[in-house]
Amino acid sequence: MIEVPDQSLLPAHLNTRSVIFRAGLELAIMHRPLWALAIMHRPLWALAVLRCRWGFAIPDWLVALVYHLSRPLRPLGTDTGGIVVRVTGTHGGVWTLRRWRLRALNGDGPFIPGVPARAILRQPGRIRPGARPALSELPLAAFEAAMGDLAVTTDRDTWPVPHLFATLPGFTTLPSEIKAAHDVPAPRIWSGRSRVTRGRGPVAQIVAALFRFPPETDDIALQVTMQPEPGGERLERRFGDARFVSHLQSTPCGITERFGPMTFLLDLTVRDNALHYPVKAGRFLGVAIPRPFLPRSVTTERVVDGRFTFDVRLSLPFSLGMVVHYQGWLTRAQQD
Numbered sequence: 001m002i003e004v005p006d007q008s009l010l011p012a013h014l015n016t017r018s019v020i021f022r023a024g025l026e027l028a029i030m031h032r033p034l035w036a037l038a039i040m041h042r043p044l045w046a047l048a049v050l051r052c053r054w055g056f057a058i059p060d061w062l063v064a065l066v067y068h069l070s071r072p073l074r075p076l077g078t079d080t081g082g083i084v085v086r087v088t089g090t091h092g093g094v095w096t097l098r099r100w101r102l103r104a105l106n107g108d109g110p111f112i113p114g115v116p117a118r119a120i121l122r123q124p125g126r127i128r129p130g131a132r133p134a135l136s137e138l139p140l141a142a143f144e145a146a147m148g149d150l151a152v153t154t155d156r157d158t159w160p161v162p163h164l165f166a167t168l169p170g171f172t173t174l175p176s177e178i179k180a181a182h183d184v185p186a187p188r189i190w191s192g193r194s195r196v197t198r199g200r201g202p203v204a205q206i207v208a209a210l211f212r213f214p215p216e217t218d219d220i221a222l223q224v225t226m227q228p229e230p231g232g233e234r235l236e237r238r239f240g241d242a243r244f245v246s247h248l249q250s251t252p253c254g255i256t257e258r259f260g261p262m263t264f265l266l267d268l269t270v271r272d273n274a275l276h277y278p279v280k281a282g283r284f285l286g287v288a289i290p291r292p293f294l295p296r297s298v299t300t301e302r303v304v305d306g307r308f309t310f311d312v313r314l315s316l317p318f319s320l321g322m323v324v325h326y327q328g329w330l331t332r333a334q335q336d
Contacts, residue, residue: 005133013135020227026077030070081109088161088186088228095161095185100140105151112152119146161185164233164250170270175303178275180332184226184233190308194222194239194328201321211259213324214239222328239326254280261285264297274302277312293317307331 010019025031050056083102088095104112116134119142120127127137144154165171165182172179181190198208198216214220220240227234232249247258255266267280277299282289296315303309311327 009133009135013133026080027073029076030073079107079109080105081112083112086230091158096158097161098156098158100156101154103153105153108150108152111150112147115143115146115150119143122146161228162231162250164248164255165268168255168268168270171275173273174270174275175273177303177306177308178301181301181308181330184228186228188226189333190224190226190330191333192222192328192330194220194326196220196239197322197325199316199322199324201316204316204321204323207316207323211323212242212244214242214244214326222330223333224330262289264294272302274300276300295323304329 004021006021007019010016025034081104085100087098089098090096102112119138120134122145123138123142147154163183163185165179194214196214196217198213199205214237217240223238225236225238227236229247229249232247234245234247236243236245244259249256249258251265253265255268256263257266258264261284263283264279265281267278269276269278277297279294279297281291282294294317296317298311298313298315300311301308307329308331309327309329313325314323315321316323
């Protein structure tokens, strides 16, 4: 987890519903180990708590080791860095995504954090006295002008937020509750209750643990957070304290859902006034999974007594049994 002031200052200053900050490295061979560590967020969180409590430092030998291990990779990288800022909101009654991009060349990226100070010092008369976060003190053009002597390029673009399911045949005929559940131009939070059944076999138990599926229970609180992403959505499901995440993405072949290293192509179908999610194909780390090895998915969304309901059953191939079966209902949270 990365702690930055933006996550606490911007929502209060701009009255935004959510702020997400992400950082990454250019080389995949360096970035993917960090991604793997992020998946282990609970052990790392525990380590961070212990460090805060006892104040132990990261040993110099570990820093030196990581540095020396990274040095052979330097020829594979470049001196180019970048920043992307995306803002989603309504403009003229239409949900719109605006994007601002910065590209720093010739190794000038490390100078970017000092640009706000340069811009403010060039126009001190426009700054009110007093200590406060430097938000909206100057227009964007002033900061771009302060980078005039750097090898930096910027651009801006705007486009309507696409509806992930808009082109699905028959989607518009579904009940309004189902359509509303997939209308995610901005972060959405749904809450409800669920019943969870877990598979009994050893393989099913291992798979359920790897994907962090919830434990078996007759009744548990459920919260689903939907976050729009470029070309798709991020779904976070919280069953009590258990949490697992997947990503929906629009592709030329259809809508896919990714769970960690596994990506599945969904054969979305509208039938009997309900939405069905069978698995059509799959990939593991980008490699196609042979059809006989694909998991079985029986997933349905429908409306019962005016309320959005779901029924998800995932099973292993070769009659290895069910992995998890969860079903229940959701309603839109008042605040999201």
